[in-house]
Amino acid sequence: MIYENSETILAVQGLRASISGTEILKGIDLTVKSGEIHAIMGLNGSGKSTFAKVLAGHSAYEVTGGSVQFEGRNLLELPPEERARAGLFLAFQYPIEIPGVANTQFLRLAYNTVQTQRGKEELDPLEFDDFVREKMKLLEMKPDFLDRSVNEGFSGGEKKRNEILQMALLEPKLSILDETDSGLDIDALKIVAHGVNQITNKNNATILVTHYQRLLDYIVPDFVHVMQAGRIVMTGGKELALKLETHGYDWVNANKHSIAGVIA
Amino acid sequence: MSEMASNDYLECLLKSWSTKPTESLSWLNQLRAQAIDRVGAQKLPTKRDEEWRFTDITPLTRLPYQPSQPKCHLQAHDIEHLYLNEAKNRLVFVDGHYSPQLSKIIDHSALVIGNLPAFSSTHASILESHLGQYTQFNHNVFAALNTAFLRDGALILIPKNIAIAEPIHLLFIATQNEVTSYPRCLLIGETGSNVTVVEDYVALQKATYITNSVTEISLAANAHAKHIRIQRESTQAFHLANCAVSLAHASNYQSVSISLGSQISRYNLDVRLTDEAAECVVDGLTLISDRQLADTHTCIDHLKPNGTSHQQHKCIVTDAAHAVFNGKIIVRPHAQRTNSSQSSRNLLLSKTAQVDTKPQLEIFADDVKCSHGATVGQLDQEEIFYLESRGLSEVAARNLLTYAFGAEIISRIPVTSLRQQLEQAVLNQTQSNQS
Numbered sequence: 001m002i003y004e005n006s007e008t009i010l011a012v013q014g015l016r017a018s019i020s021g022t023e024i025l026k027g028i029d030l031t032v033k034s035g036e037i038h039a040i041m042g043l044n045g046s047g048k049s050t051f052a053k054v055l056a057g058h059s060a061y062e063v064t065g066g067s068v069q070f071e072g073r074n075l076l077e078l079p080p081e082e083r084a085r086a087g088l089f090l091a092f093q094y095p096i097e098i099p100g101v102a103n104t105q106f107l108r109l110a111y112n113t114v115q116t117q118r119g120k121e122e123l124d125p126l127e128f129d130d131f132v133r134e135k136m137k138l139l140e141m142k143p144d145f146l147d148r149s150v151n152e153g154f155s156g157g158e159k160k161r162n163e164i165l166q167m168a169l170l171e172p173k174l175s176i177l178d179e180t181d182s183g184l185d186i187d188a189l190k191i192v193a194h195g196v197n198q199i200t201n202k203n204n205a206t207i208l209v210t211h212y213q214r215l216l217d218y219i220v221p222d223f224v225h226v227m228q229a230g231r232i233v234m235t236g237g238k239e240l241a242l243k244l245e246t247h248g249y250d251w252v253n254a255n256k257h258s259i260a261g262v263i264a
Numbered sequence: 265m266s267e268m269a270s271n272d273y274l275e276c277l278l279k280s281w282s283t284k285p286t287e288s289l290s291w292l293n294q295l296r297a298q299a300i301d302r303v304g305a306q307k308l309p310t311k312r313d314e315e316w317r318f319t320d321i322t323p324l325t326r327l328p329y330q331p332s333q334p335k336c337h338l339q340a341h342d343i344e345h346l347y348l349n350e351a352k353n354r355l356v357f358v359d360g361h362y363s364p365q366l367s368k369i370i371d372h373s374a375l376v377i378g379n380l381p382a383f384s385s386t387h388a389s390i391l392e393s394h395l396g397q398y399t400q401f402n403h404n405v406f407a408a409l410n411t412a413f414l415r416d417g418a419l420i421l422i423p424k425n426i427a428i429a430e431p432i433h434l435l436f437i438a439t440q441n442e443v444t445s446y447p448r449c450l451l452i453g454e455t456g457s458n459v460t461v462v463e464d465y466v467a468l469q470k471a472t473y474i475t476n477s478v479t480e481i482s483l484a485a486n487a488h489a490k491h492i493r494i495q496r497e498s499t500q501a502f503h504l505a506n507c508a509v510s511l512a513h514a515s516n517y518q519s520v521s522i523s524l525g526s527q528i529s530r531y532n533l534d535v536r537l538t539d540e541a542a543e544c545v546v547d548g549l550t551l552i553s554d555r556q557l558a559d560t561h562t563c564i565d566h567l568k569p570n571g572t573s574h575q576q577h578k579c580i581v582t583d584a585a586h587a588v589f590n591g592k593i594i595v596r597p598h599a600q601r602t603n604s605s606q607s608s609r610n611l612l613l614s615k616t617a618q619v620d621t622k623p624q625l626e627i628f629a630d631d632v633k634c635s636h637g638a639t640v641g642q643l644d645q646e647e648i649f650y651l652e653s654r655g656l657s658e659v660a661a662r663n664l665l666t667y668a669f670g671a672e673i674i675s676r677i678p679v680t681s682l683r684q685q686l687e688q689a690v691l692n693q694t695q696s697n698q699s
Contacts, residue, residue: 056653081661084655089653095650098664110654113660149672170654
């Protein structure tokens with residue numbers, strides 16, 4: 001939701017990034033304020049997932065220009081773990097499987113690492129168990145989820161729910177959900193969306209990276225940005241997503257010059 | 265290494281056989297005599313032998329260590345930390361010699377357990393039909409040597425339809441420097457029996473010695489056995505081990521073998537599925553550093569239809585260590601509807617670490633399901649990033665992933681206290697390597 005005079009959480013200006021010498025992001029501008037939900041839409045290869053990974057600090061990408069301020073700090077200077085501790089969270093499109101590590105161990109390790117950095121108390125296994133079970137109810141997850149290895153043998157829906165569970169535990173300032181809707185049936189999508197809606201509030205912000213409008217029926221964005229060839233070419237309100245759904249991305253090409261930049 | 269040297273070495277070892285065993289069992293003496301003949305007819309393997317091409321045992325040939333003598337000064341408090349809380353029955357062998365004082369046998373009534381010679385008269389015909397019948401020493405000089413020096417050994421016989429709930433701990437402790445010990449184990453699972461055995465090789469100090477062990481396991485129809493093998497010898501030791509398993513109709517063998525110790529180690533595991541519908545799960549983990557060499561050779565031989573075998577072997581190699589895995593799966597012409605999978609996964613944590621992995625499938629039946637795969641690599645960058653994005657430092661992420669790589673195998677050990685000991689060992693190793 002848009003609030004008046006809310007603080008700026010993320011300020012991206014002219015961001016450029018390459019992988020193996022190929023430029024993917026070609027000058028991105030984006031401002032995200034506390035309380036807001038932004039959707040970044042675009043076709044495969046438009047650079048939207050790269051944008052998400054660059055913000056989270058993936059070492060395969062080289063930032064070649066521009067700046068990113070996160071709550072007033074230079075985000076690009078921080079290694080990925082510092083970004084996470086500062087309150088940036090990326091829900092992965094393809095969450096990694098870690099056989100041999102129980103989900104509960106992993107979740108507690110991540111939670112305690114971030115808590116310690118924020119000057120808060122760590123939770124011992126019993127305390128954490130109570131805490132995490134409460135959060136799991138939000139996502140309608142079965143208790144055996146905790147004892148299984150991290151994401152190993154999880155269905156697509158279970159992996160995505162596990163990502164949102166981590167988001168719920170780590171209480172980030174800014175969450176970036178990279179194609180969280182992909183591979184989910186409608187029931188799973190509703191559960192995940194419900195979980196995200198419970199977590200968002202006026203003190204945090206969310207960026208939804210998605211290909212399809214479907215997710216936005218359940219998590220209603222304040223802004224919709226269309227990405228193409230490494231740039232944001234159009235920005236609008238939630239109705240823009242519906243237009244895209246009806247007219248397709250070709251429509252963007254015909255209209256981008258007339259509408260682009262209206263709100264941004 | 266010249267052939268002369270190798271034969272001198274063997275001759276030298278055989279001379280020490282002059283201290284004759286005391287029992288007068290003719291079949292046992294015959295078995296020993298055959299083994300001695302076979303030692304005389306063989307040479308020590310060199311890298312020119314296909315089965316030994318990655319493992320150079322030249323350093324061993326410079327050490328014609330005499331057989332260890334029974335002189336045990338250990339007290340219970342010296343080795344209590346090695347005991348497993350879960351194990352009700354424990355057999356302890358010090359330098360290959362049975363120690364009744366340190367052993368603990370509770371289940372006299374339910375099963376047959378103890379030192380081999382104690383049963384030579386009461387169970388002569390059973391011993392005769394099993395001992396030395398599974399490990400072929402005709403073409404295996406180390407198995408022949410072990411058999412030639414056969415004296416003490418662990419005997420476990422689980423009678424028909426008896427299930428032993430608690431694991432049995434076979435603890436082999438090395439204490440003497442510059443000796444060879446010849447541990448021996450025989451596990452017989454009668455029809456419908458069930459048992460868990462932990463075969464555990466440890467050293468109390470950094471000594472140089474040779475362990476040459478032979479384990480034989482025979483499971484009758486519908487018998488189940490879980491076999492956990494831990495090799496945590498001194499890092500200056502040489503460990504040469506042969507294990508042969510024979511599986512009858514619908515029997516089930518599950519093994520986890522962990523190699524941590526020894527300067528040079530070699531483990532040969534041969535599993536024969538001799539009748540229909542036998543099943544085995546054979547998992548292994550090698551975790552080595554410095555200049556250690558650990559070689560695991562397995563052969564899973566499907567002789568009859570409807571058998572199942574699943575194998576996962578993992579190596580974590582750091583510094584200038586060298587791991588070898590050779591996994592042969594044979595599916596004989598009549599072994600239709602065999603279902604077999606094999607996976608060899610290897611993690612190299614330094615530029616000088618080395619792995620040689622060789623899956624070998626020999627399939628002579630046409631209606632089978634067999635899969636195999638081998639990977640060698642470093643930690644995955646995407647996995648590290650995933651953990652970093654959750655707030656873990658790069659070092660913590662690497663440690664966790666390395667730990668997890670090994671823990672996947674360790675987690676299959678059904679003995680909690682042992683699992684915890686090993687998890688700690690992996691944690692110590694991963695942290696010392698990357699701090």
